[in-house]
Amino acid sequence: MIMDVRLILLFLLLLFASESLANEEIVEKDEDFSEALLLRPLPDRKVLAHFHFQSRLPPTNLHGRHHHLFPKSIFQLVQKFHLREMELSFTQGRWNYERWGGYDPIASSNAKPPGVELWAVFDVPQHQVDAHWKNLTHALSGLFCASINFLEHSTTYATPEWSFRSSGGNLKYGTLPREAVCTENLTPWLKLLPCRDKAGLSALMNRPSIYRGYYHSQRLHLMSNEFDSNGLSSGIVLDQTLTIVLQPNILGTGGVFSSGSTLQPSWSLSSLFGRKVGGRCVLSKSSNVYVQLDQNLVSELQKVGKENEGSHHDISENFWSDPSFEMSVPPDKKIREVESLDSGGSSILYEFSVENYSDSKPFDLGFRWKVPLVWSCQQAPLSVSRYLMGSGNERGSIAISLKSNRMSHRMKNVDNNAGECWLRVDLFQVVPWYVKVYYHTLKIFIDEELQSMADTVEKIRVSPSEDKGLPGVMEMTLRLPCGVRSAALTLEFDKGFLHIDEYPPDANQGFDIPSAVVVFGDFETSMHLADDDSLNKIPLLSKLRDNNRVLAYTEVLLVPLTTPDFSMPYNVITITCTVFALYFGSLLNALRRRVGEERRLLKSKASKKTSQLSLLLPKLFAKLRRKSWEPPNQSSSSSSFNYKLIVKVLLVAGLAVVWQYYSS
Ligand SMILES: *[C@@H]1O[C@H](CO)[C@@H](O)[C@H](O)[C@H]1NC(C)=O
Numbered sequence: 001m002i003m004d005v006r007l008i009l010l011f012l013l014l015l016f017a018s019e020s021l022a023n024e025e026i027v028e029k030d031e032d033f034s035e036a037l038l039l040r041p042l043p044d045r046k047v048l049a050h051f052h053f054q055s056r057l058p059p060t061n062l063h064g065r066h067h068h069l070f071p072k073s074i075f076q077l078v079q080k081f082h083l084r085e086m087e088l089s090f091t092q093g094r095w096n097y098e099r100w101g102g103y104d105p106i107a108s109s110n111a112k113p114p115g116v117e118l119w120a121v122f123d124v125p126q127h128q129v130d131a132h133w134k135n136l137t138h139a140l141s142g143l144f145c146a147s148i149n150f151l152e153h154s155t156t157y158a159t160p161e162w163s164f165r166s167s168g169g170n171l172k173y174g175t176l177p178r179e180a181v182c183t184e185n186l187t188p189w190l191k192l193l194p195c196r197d198k199a200g201l202s203a204l205m206n207r208p209s210i211y212r213g214y215y216h217s218q219r220l221h222l223m224s225n226e227f228d229s230n231g232l233s234s235g236i237v238l239d240q241t242l243t244i245v246l247q248p249n250i251l252g253t254g255g256v257f258s259s260g261s262t263l264q265p266s267w268s269l270s271s272l273f274g275r276k277v278g279g280r281c282v283l284s285k286s287s288n289v290y291v292q293l294d295q296n297l298v299s300e301l302q303k304v305g306k307e308n309e310g311s312h313h314d315i316s317e318n319f320w321s322d323p324s325f326e327m328s329v330p331p332d333k334k335i336r337e338v339e340s341l342d343s344g345g346s347s348i349l350y351e352f353s354v355e356n357y358s359d360s361k362p363f364d365l366g367f368r369w370k371v372p373l374v375w376s377c378q379q380a381p382l383s384v385s386r387y388l389m390g391s392g393n394e395r396g397s398i399a400i401s402l403k404s405n406r407m408s409h410r411m412k413n414v415d416n417n418a419g420e421c422w423l424r425v426d427l428f429q430v431v432p433w434y435v436k437v438y439y440h441t442l443k444i445f446i447d448e449e450l451q452s453m454a455d456t457v458e459k460i461r462v463s464p465s466e467d468k469g470l471p472g473v474m475e476m477t478l479r480l481p482c483g484v485r486s487a488a489l490t491l492e493f494d495k496g497f498l499h500i501d502e503y504p505p506d507a508n509q510g511f512d513i514p515s516a517v518v519v520f521g522d523f524e525t526s527m528h529l530a531d532d533d534s535l536n537k538i539p540l541l542s543k544l545r546d547n548n549r550v551l552a553y554t555e556v557l558l559v560p561l562t563t564p565d566f567s568m569p570y571n572v573i574t575i576t577c578t579v580f581a582l583y584f585g586s587l588l589n590a591l592r593r594r595v596g597e598e599r600r601l602l603k604s605k606a607s608k609k610t611s612q613l614s615l616l617l618p619k620l621f622a623k624l625r626r627k628s629w630e631p632p633n634q635s636s637s638s639s640s641f642n643y644k645l646i647v648k649v650l651l652v653a654g655l656a657v658v659w660q661y662y663s664s
Pocket residue numbers: 128131132135
């Protein structure tokens with residue numbers, strides 16, 4: 001008996017233990033959501049706001065298909081199209097690499113080309129990739145209210161092999177440079193968030209203030225390894241970011257200092273967005289606001305700190321009131337980048353948790369400068385621009401120019417074997433088929449001297465365009481000497497002819513050639529944050545910490561093509577109609593005039609006899625009025641006219657009376 005009880009107890013114990021274990025595992029592997037906002041003052045008196053939302057879904061083969069936070073539509077996309085990775089961005093405006101930075105994690109992953117950019121990696125055999133891409137563009141087009149379905153034609157997308165990012169041929173890339181981005185694209189994007197824009201940080205997204213900005217890019221990035229054969233799936237990770245560059249209201253901050261420099265504008269969340277944060281989204285795991293001061297700004301601040309108070313080396317001790325700026329809310333935490341060998345300095349992040357705020361006590365961070373400061377952003381090793389050359393409507397050439405930013409201290413990264421120092425630059429350019437590029441005319445100039453291809457091009461892949469079939473794609477790895485000051489590439493092209501159906505409605509505006517992508521393969525940017533567990537838990541920080549490839553997009557080119565004169569058919573129709581109208585008009589006029597003359601002749605004959613018909617009506621009315629009828633006086637026409645008028649008025653009145661009688 002005792003044995004039995006013991007056994008039962010042991011069994012119960014085991015049962016509880018296993019249950020609690022299982023519970024723990026579920027809690028650990030549950031889906032989660034987190035939100036963060038990063039604000040950064042920019043050197044040109046603007047403010048960068050970067051919203052980051054992350055949703056994670058545990059692998060479905062272990063945890064089933066029921067989820068309460070992760071958007072179902074995205075899960076279905078992954079399931080249906082076997083997506084391994086996908087990125088979709090909607091951008092309005094052009095990222096200013098010179099003023100807003102080209103060498104930091106936010107610029108390299110959130111500076112996007114204007115319009116729509118979509119790329120996706122599929123987990124299917126290569127011959128099915130195109131069919132999946134087509135269906136994916138249609139699905140996304142419906143999901144985001146945009147004309148992404150225009151990317152289904154084989155003339156609009158390309159398959160980059162190594163220059164854009166390495167993938168085993170399953171990557172497809174397409175852009176729509178002229179897509180206009182507005183609220184109808186933002187609303188479906190916000191619908192994917194568990195709190196939409198009703199609570200949490202997304203409540204700041206007041207449409208008029210967002211779209212007033214200088215740059216605005218809404219991005220959705222999706223990573224999944226649901227279909228890994230080895231079963232080591234980590235589920236789906238969905239990152240949604242919104243990056244905006246805003247101009248703070250300068251009102252009330254005008255203080256000109258003795259040195260002649262003006263103070264940077266002060267700002268607050270309510271002045272930037274017109275709203276405050278009324279607490280966090282209750283479904284989010286973490287909800288933080290960060291203020292980032294970038295490396296060059298921090299070194300400027302340190303200089304100011306030294307000038308003001310000799311002893312004040314560390315600007316950090318006094319949290320919310322620094323010698324050069326002050327913040328209306330004391331930060332919960334200060335995160336300082338660990339100084340590393342190759343970076344020029346270290347940036348600082350101030351963390352604010354919005355956990356303990358509510359609608360009655362909203363979070364509104366204010367930032368005010370005390371001294372004027374001038375600083376510049378970190379630049380990529382080369383700055384890139386692309387332009388058109390040539391004149392006329394037939395031939396032209398595309399030029400891509402690279403200019404050194406003189407960042408000699410960072411050239412250490414570059415591989416330096418045998419005493420030679422090379423800088424590798426990957427270039428990826430897609431050109432629509434109606435711009436026929438002659439790739440054999442490629443010329444490369446380094447420091448304004450023509451170079452041979454063999455010396456400078458390490459790798460090149462060209463796929464020429466096919467009329468109404470394929471776009472022209474060029475991928476290239478350039479090898480430039482480290483001391484290069486400028487480099488330029490030129491390619492000649494001819495303009496093709498389109499069928500009349502293929503012209504867009506405003507063909508005279510010109511045709512867009514999508515941005516080229518320039519990747520500096522030897523460089524990576526990341527924030528060197530201390531290896532702290534509490535930092536790893538915040539997705540925004542772990543993103544900033546990841547190594548990002550440094551890349552830059554060039555301008556979109558506007559090529560004027562020969563367009564048919566669409567007003568000509570209209571002109572022809574108008575002229576023909578005028579001629580016809582003149583001819584038939586005069587003909588009819590001539591014919592009618594003769595008829596009229598004859599009629600007049602007849603009338604003059606007829607008027608001599610008394611017209612029986614004209615006498616009939618007055619006779620009738622006279623009878624009605626029981627009066628003897630007197631034949632009208634032929635000689636006095638005025639009295640007969642008056643008589644007729646009276647008769648008419650009476651007739652109308654009689655009709656009205658009859659109508660009144662019958663209707664009532
Ligand atoms: C794409 O959509 C079409 C039409 O709905 C369908 O017939 C086809 O099977 C789909 N292809 C893939 C690969 O999903």
